[in-house]
Amino acid sequence: MIMKPGDLSAVPVSDYAMFSFHGTVSFFIGMIVISLVIVIAGLFSLVRFKKDYTTSFTNRPSGRYFWYLAIYVLVDLILSFIISSIYPSYGITSINRLPNFVQVYYYLVSVPGETLFFSIIPISVILLIYGFASKKISVIIKSGDLSWNIVGAISIGVATYAAILYVVLGQNIYYVVSAYVTTLMVSIIYLKFGLIRAILTNFIMSMISFLSVLVSKIPAYSLLLTIFLFAWASVGIYYLFLENESRQKRISQERMDREKTRAAQEARREVQAPLLKPEDLFIRSSCPECGGIVFHVRGDMNLECDHCHHVVSPDDVGPFNIKIDIYGRIHDHYSGGDMYGN
Numbered sequence: 001m002i003m004k005p006g007d008l009s010a011v012p013v014s015d016y017a018m019f020s021f022h023g024t025v026s027f028f029i030g031m032i033v034i035s036l037v038i039v040i041a042g043l044f045s046l047v048r049f050k051k052d053y054t055t056s057f058t059n060r061p062s063g064r065y066f067w068y069l070a071i072y073v074l075v076d077l078i079l080s081f082i083i084s085s086i087y088p089s090y091g092i093t094s095i096n097r098l099p100n101f102v103q104v105y106y107y108l109v110s111v112p113g114e115t116l117f118f119s120i121i122p123i124s125v126i127l128l129i130y131g132f133a134s135k136k137i138s139v140i141i142k143s144g145d146l147s148w149n150i151v152g153a154i155s156i157g158v159a160t161y162a163a164i165l166y167v168v169l170g171q172n173i174y175y176v177v178s179a180y181v182t183t184l185m186v187s188i189i190y191l192k193f194g195l196i197r198a199i200l201t202n203f204i205m206s207m208i209s210f211l212s213v214l215v216s217k218i219p220a221y222s223l224l225l226t227i228f229l230f231a232w233a234s235v236g237i238y239y240l241f242l243e244n245e246s247r248q249k250r251i252s253q254e255r256m257d258r259e260k261t262r263a264a265q266e267a268r269r270e271v272q273a274p275l276l277k278p279e280d281l282f283i284r285s286s287c288p289e290c291g292g293i294v295f296h297v298r299g300d301m302n303l304e305c306d307h308c309h310h311v312v313s314p315d316d317v318g319p320f321n322i323k324i325d326i327y328g329r330i331h332d333h334y335s336g337g338d339m340y341g342n
Contacts, residue, residue, distance in 0.1 A: 031109040035203075038112060042200025055144040056194025065193045069201055070236020072185040073229055076205065079181055080212075087174045092213060100214070107206045115199050118165070118183055119190055122158045130154075143191045155187035287312070 045056045052059045083090045095106050124140065130150070131137040139146060146154075162183035166176045182205070190198035208229070215221035287295075292307035303312040 028105070032105065035108045035112060038196075038199055039203050042196050042203065045194065045196045045200070052142075054141045054194055055192070056196035058144060058194070065189070065197055067236045067239055068185075068189055068192065069204065070233045072182075072189070072201065072205065073208070074233035074237065075181060075185060076208075077226070077229055077233065079178060083174045083178065087172075090174055090178075103210055103213075107210045108203070111199060111202045111206050115186075115202050118162045118179075119158065119186055119198060120195065122161050123154065123187060123190055126154050126157060144193065146191060151188060151191045154191060155184050158187045159184035 046065070049057050049059050080090070095103060098106075127140045127143060131139045159180045163176050163180040166179045171179070186198050186201055189201050211225060212222070215225050287305040287308060287310050289310040290305065290308040292305050294306040295303040295312070296306060298304050298311070301314055304310070305312070
């Protein structure tokens with residue numbers, strides 16, 4: 001049977017638009033068009049670009065996004081298994097009793113509103129505050145370079161906000177926990193890969209939820225979907241660990257290269273430093289006051305005796321008994337003897 005747009009009114013608008021009003025045909029069509037445009041933009045964001053204008057449309061490889069998405073899928077699967085074993089009706093709502101066409105509409109158009117209230121608004125506010133505080137306003141559209149400490153703090157804050165909002169809306173503890181975990185994952189993806197990819201992530205997870213409910217009526221299909229999702233998540237996590245190991249090796253190699261470069265520069269400086277000959281010194285005797293031969297060079301190029309602090313000017317001369325090594329240290333030219341002539 002072909003569904004008409006009017007059949008979509010079976011889903012309360014407040015369930016996905018956060019406001020309660022009577023939806024018209026134009027409203028339903030508009031919601032579908034907006035959602036599809038966002039999905040297409042999300043897919044388009046996965047293409048490499050020449051310029052790195054925003055985090056979503058970055059010229060960096062998008063492979064890491066799929067690795068993080070795979071982790072999200074695995075976390076969601078494990079969480080669903082745990083909660084379902086305690087609360088069997090978890091994930092099944094009155095929406096799932098409606099025709100498939102209506103369910104697809106709901107899972108499609110609910111993503112923009114959900115992402116707006118649970119991710120975009122709180123993260124934008126936090127990034128705006130952080131941007132003004134750190135004088136880096138560009139982080140609002142280019143948050144991919146934030147440190148993991150900042151990303152973690154913002155994500156935990158937004159996830160806590162989502163959990164509190166679910167409590168206020170009267171959801172039970174299982175949905176509150178689910179909201180916290182999923183919002184945490186989406187927030188990390190938002191901050192690391194941009195708003196468009198965060199919305200795309202929500203679309204993907206929303207469609208996975210729909211498929212999970214759809215195939216739950218056929219155990220064999222449900223098992224195949226579960227195996228596929230676990231395999232996908234496992235491959236993503238495997239490559240994430242490989243990438244992390246490769247990054248650690250790269251960092252270690254760069255550190256070793258810097259150490260070698262610094263050591264080579266130090267060696268060159270030591271070799272190239274001229275040896276000062278006794279006849280090149282402007283002072284060739286011990287201190288005329290105490291007989292000490294340990295001096296240091298002052299800013300005005302005078303020598304100051306370390307023993308009695310008598311100052312010898314560059315014009316003073318005398319029989320040589322001082323030498324300076326390549327490090328600028330002054331020593332007794334003769335072996336043995338009392339340093340201060342006592």
